[in-house]
Each structure stands twice: as C-alpha cells, then as structure tokens.
Amino acid sequence: MSGQFRQGASWLLTEVGKDKIFIAEDMNDEQKAFGQTATDFVTKEVIPVSEKIEKKEAGVSVNLLKKAGEIGLLMAGIPEAYGGLGMNKVTTTALSENATHQGSWTVSYMCHTGIGTLPILYFGNKEQKEKYLPKLASGEFIGAYALTEAGSGSDALAAKTKAVLSPDGKHYILNGEKMFITNGAWADVITVFAKVDGEHFTGFIVEKDFPGVSHGKEEEKMGIHGSSTTTIVLEDAKIPVENVLGEIGKGHKIAFNVLNIGRWKLGAACVGGCKRVIEHTVKYVKERKQFGQPLADFEAIQMMIADMVIKTYITESMMYRYAGCLDDAIDTLDKTDAEYEKKSLKMIEEYAIEASIAKVFGSEALDEVADLGVQAHGGYGYIQEYPVERFYRNSRINRIFEGTNEINRMIIPGTLLKRAMKGEIDLMGEIQRILSQLKDGFAEVDIPGTLNNKVNMVNRAKKLAVYVSGVAVQKYMADIKDRQSFLLDMADFIIEVYAMDTAIGRTLQLLEKRGEDQCELEIAATKIYINDTCARLLNHARQFCANVAKGDEEAFGKYDKAIGRILEVTPICTLDLKATLAEKSLDKEGYPI
C-alpha cells in the first residue's frame, strides 16, 4: 500500500463525502479473525473467572495476560523484528474493541498493550527494544506507565520525582512516588517519568526488581475493582543509565505522544463496552415482564435501545476512521527508513486533535450507554448480580484517566488555533469565506439520495463551528487560550462536527456499496444523530455568542442572525426510525449494525 496523507483536522474545512474514510465494514478477513480470537479468548477464559478477577485473587489477571500473550493478543502492534506481528491500527482497534467483556481485565490488557508497551516501542533505542519488546509481546513481562504523582495529575510535567546521576556515572538514582499506576502491583517493567536534577523531565525504563523500586497497597476504587492501581515507590532506586528512554529533558514528548495513542485505544475499547452493554440490556428487557408484557415491548424501553445503538454507531465509526487515517498516513512512510518510528510519531502527533476527540467522545458515549443500560434494567441494574451494574461503575474512569476530558477538550481548540496561527490550517480564510457567504448566500450541494439534506446540514455545522470560534477569537485574540469556558464550548462544536462528518461519511460509503435498502439502520442512526446534534449545536451556538457578547444586545443580535443563516434545523419524525433500530437490536440480541 502506498498510503495517503490527510492533514490533521482537515475535515473541518472539507465538504462532507469528499474524503473517503476507513469504515469498519472494510476490515479484511484477517482483521475480523483477530477480533474473533479476542472475543473467544475473553468469553471462554476471562468471563468465567470474572468474580475472581473482581476480588483481585492472586495471579488470576496476570495469568490471563500471559495466556493472552501465548495466543498473540499482546503482540499485534509490535514490529516483527521485536517478536510482534507489525499489525496496523485498524487491526489493533479490532482487538481493543473485542477485549471488552470484563472491564477490569480490559483495563489491565489495554494498559499493557497501550501505555505499558508503547513508550519503549516508539522511543526505545535498538538495545532497549530488543531487550523489552519481545517479552512484552509474549506476556513474559507485564507493562505499566507511571506519570501521575500526588501533586501532579493533569499538570503532569510538574512531577517531583527526581533523578540524579550516580558518582560513577552508571546509574540514575530516582526518588519519588508515582500515584494511581495501573498494573502497579503486577508490572515487571514500568516507564517512569522523573526530572533529572529536578529540572529535566525524562523517561526511564524501570524494572520492578531494580533496587529501591516497590509498589504500595491497592487503592479501593469505585469501579474496575479487578485492575491493579497502586503507587510506585522509588527510594534511591538505581536505574542503569542505559535505561534512560529517549533524550534527557525530552520526557514530555514521550508522555504526550504515548497518550495520543492511548486516547484512541481507550475510545476503541469504549466502542466494545457500548456493544456489551447493549447485549446485556436487550437480553434482559426481552426476559423481564411488567404489566404482563416484556419490557422490550414498551416504547420507552425501545427508545432507550435506539439511543444506545445510535451512540454506538457514531463512536464505532469514529474509532475506525481514526485508525484507518493513521494507517494510511503511516503507510506513506518507508518501513526501512532508519527514521521510520520517528516519522510515525509525527503522524500520530498530526492527529492529536482526533485522538482527543476519540477519547472524549468514546468515554462519554460509554457513560451514556451504560446509564441507559442501567435504567432499562430498573432496580436490577443497580444490583451487582447484573453485569450492567459493573459497566456503569467501570465506565466512569474513562473520563478521568489518559488526560481528563476537560484537559482533552482544551487540547482540541488549543491545537487547532496554534495550527491556524502557524498557517497550517486555513481557519482565517474560512472565516472570511463564511462572512461573505453570510451576505451572498451559501451554496448547497446536491447528493442524490435520502441523505442529501443531512449532508448539507453537516456542511453547515462545520461552518457554524468555525464561525463561533471566529467570534470568540476575534474578541479575545491571544487571550482566548485562558478562556476555558469558550475553549470547552469550541471543543464541543468541533467534536460533534467530527462525529457527524464521520457518521455520514461512513453511511454514504455504505450506500454506495450496498444500496439504500440495505442500509436502513445506518441511515436511521445517521439521520437522527445529525438532527438531534444540529438542533443542540444551534442552541449552543446562541448561548456561546451570548457569552461572548456579554450583554451587548446589538452584538448578540448580529451573531444570532448569522447563526440562523448558517444552520437551520427542521425536526424530523424519528419514531419509526428509532423503532426499527430497537427492533433489529432486540432481534439480534445485540448491536445490530
């Protein structure tokens, strides 16, 4: 494959359908088989010992990780030269998505294959990779990642852990304590961040058996009870100098880039979580009877199921699009190039906005879906015997780790504006175009078929996102970076534009492939999502501009008029569409798409 490079966030300025995106339906047989092996493994090996996992019975989760290693579930993303399979991101998405039946174990697995392995993969030198990657690939070593400290969570670079070169120059002596470290009690190798001489933020590859390395007791958590979360204590820990990861003082590069991948992987796992909740819920509502009929027959319950399916469709579309886009970009690189990994990282950085979107959208989608799942179960959803209870509790952490959703939200407009300043993305030009279109009128596109109106709506929503951002930037100029309320709102517009653009992109591609009558569910989900979201964004845009105008009625009036011109939403009847989504989901006893 020769690949294709798309500029990060370019979808914001590109008309719907102009760019072919990767869709889950395009996975090849091998990728599907990988996903199947993950599903088989989790349902046959992990789920039966779920209780033991939740009680953190000694060795259970770790042995399962090692067993997963034996059948290759830990090696997919690692290059062949280091004992892996060199698989691309779409393939690892399929794995992440399907390893989601037992949430606690999912977190252990995702931590190992994600932030536990990736720092060495992307930043390790040849010797480090040769030494650690084959063992991480096979499961002989369990991995972890220690960035957070008691005093530095979101403010990750404020770490206090200190590293000092030993007098003989052979070791760094580390002192400090890392907090909330996933796989903390089980890990054999941990990427630890510390400041050399209290100043230069740096990554270290730390083995659990190095002198001075230990872990604290397990935290008592709200959810993911079966995962390990401990402190990592470094007391005059002796780390050989050859275990410095990357360059001294360049630890932030590792921290942030690894999180970029971690964020999309988290999103991918959330897709699986949504599907599992739907499976448990539809089975339950078919069994349970009230007023002499199964819950499934009540319209109220059907609406919930439809909403769960719609959210899942959008989230799934997004994760595969991201993975495919990154794969396409990395495919443009020459694998034999000595700089290959470094250049791959550049690509990952290119899609930092998309990675943050995936994290925020995925984690919030799963929270919503799990919430609906509990609600459809009634009181039983609150009882531990029912799996949906666990999904609800487990889901909550996703909005907190790998960068809180607030931090991720602010990265989105922050990065976009920085790129616009550098002239990398033509936001300013687009704002000018919108201003003149407000005078001269907007051109409509004409795409044959049932989605034409939605295509135009999404195109307009893009313009709305750019317009309101422009309004705020024009008022606050460089100070916008400190106006969190506006940044968070801007993030919301951009996230939803990406969500809608992705959903309609996928559905249009499916229409072309299979014809309209074979895409009933996809069309229904797309239409409802776009209508609901545009209606919400419209309101949101007015509120946003009222906040910018700050009581200046004339200014608000001008913004309000513009908003009304840019986007118009006419409600559609969603009853039949939702009924169909629910019916198909109930029929299939799971996610029907």
Add this chain to the structure above:
Amino acid sequence: MKIGVLVKQVPDTETKIKVLDDGSGIDENGVKFIVSPYDEFAIEEALKTKEANAGSEVTVASLGPSRCVESIRTALAMGCDKAIHIDDEGSGPDSYVTAKALAKVIGDQGFDVVFCGKQAIDDDMGQVPQLVAEFLAWPQVMILENLEISEGKAKATRRVSGGAKEVYELTLPAIFGCDKGLNTPRYASLPGIMKAKSKPVETLKISDLKGDANNKLEYSNFRMPPEKAPGKVLSGEVGDQVKELVRLLREEAKVL
C-alpha cells in the same frame, strides 16, 4: 502420518434461527457462521496426533458453499497444514451424498486417520462419519473420549449410555467422531491466523466426487417449533403442592 479432519460450517450456537417466509429453508441473512463445536475437538485431536508423530501433516476437508472457506481458515489458523473445500454447488444438505463425496476425497488423499465431530450442531444428524466409514470399509469409533495411537494401531475409548465405557482396539486407517471432554481445542492464535493466509486451499466440486449418488432426502417445508407454554408455579403447603402436582400431571399433562 497423513491426517484428515472433516469440518462443517454451521450457524453460531447463539443464532436466532429464522425460517424463510416461504418455508423453503433457513434465512441466512445476518447469520454468523462458525466451525461446528464438536469439529473443534477433532481439529485439536488431529493437531495433537500430528505433534506426537513427527513428519505428519493435517489436511482439512469441508463440504459446503463458498463461505465454508472462512471456517477452513480458522482450522488452518489453529495449525492444520492445508485444506480441501468441496463446493456443494447448491446441492442442499444430504448425509448420504455428503458422505459419498467425502469418502472419495479421503480415499484419494490416502489418509491414515480421519477425525471429525461426533455430529454437526446444525441439523444434528450425526451420520456422515459412519457412512464415510462404511463406504471406505474402515473401522469407526464415535463419541470418542480417549485415543491412543501407536504403530498403525489405535486404542479408542467411547462413552456409552449409563456411564459405561467401551474400549476398541483397531487397525488404522480409521475414522473417529470426537466429543467434548476429549481435549481442549486451542485458539486460532494471531500468528496462526497470519500463517493461515498462505496455506493452500484446493477447491473440488461435489459433482465430480459423488459418483452416481443422488440425494436421499427431500426438504419439503421448514417451520419453527410451536412456542412453549409458560410453566406453572405451585404454592401452598408442600403436601398440597405434591397433590396438586400429581393431579396436574395426570389430568392436564396426561403423563401419569
């Protein structure tokens, strides 16, 4: 050794089976297909036999429509070496003709031993292996629980009803129908899945293999079984409940 495994592709055990509106068959739309679970034990036994006998080779044979190749790939990913897909050319399920075609393939391949599931979980006929054995004049042991092979001979244990066991000593070639409990099938590992891509799959046609055999079965109509009426829960004193139960069994269920 030349080892053969017969694999059938069947709907996933969790499939909600739906009958086509005109009753002409099963609606395959949206159905997920898998390797019949008993055949997984056969694949595992074949692989174990291969591992115990250096220089052996395992060939999978599957008869059915072209989608069967997915299941063949699963068997190859588990570790089988090569495969034969026998295209059923839309001929419809028929144990007799299926067995004729498979027997021809097995004979041509010159297998020393053949493994299969004790039955396929779709139509649960459980007669193809016995027919194949008959056509080849081979010994067969079904519902296999344990197997030892050495020097062209086999000692096979099978369960019979009532908890008893039968032990057979026989001379290869032979065919064995595998049951749950015989072994633990391995997973199609990720490296296995990748290797499976380049393993050879030969396609043959049923019409070239079945000779003059014709279908013995004719399918006239498919219907769903009638829905089960809900159960009754008795209440009250235990003594009264027993009396009521006996009465119901006699008068309503008419089984006493």
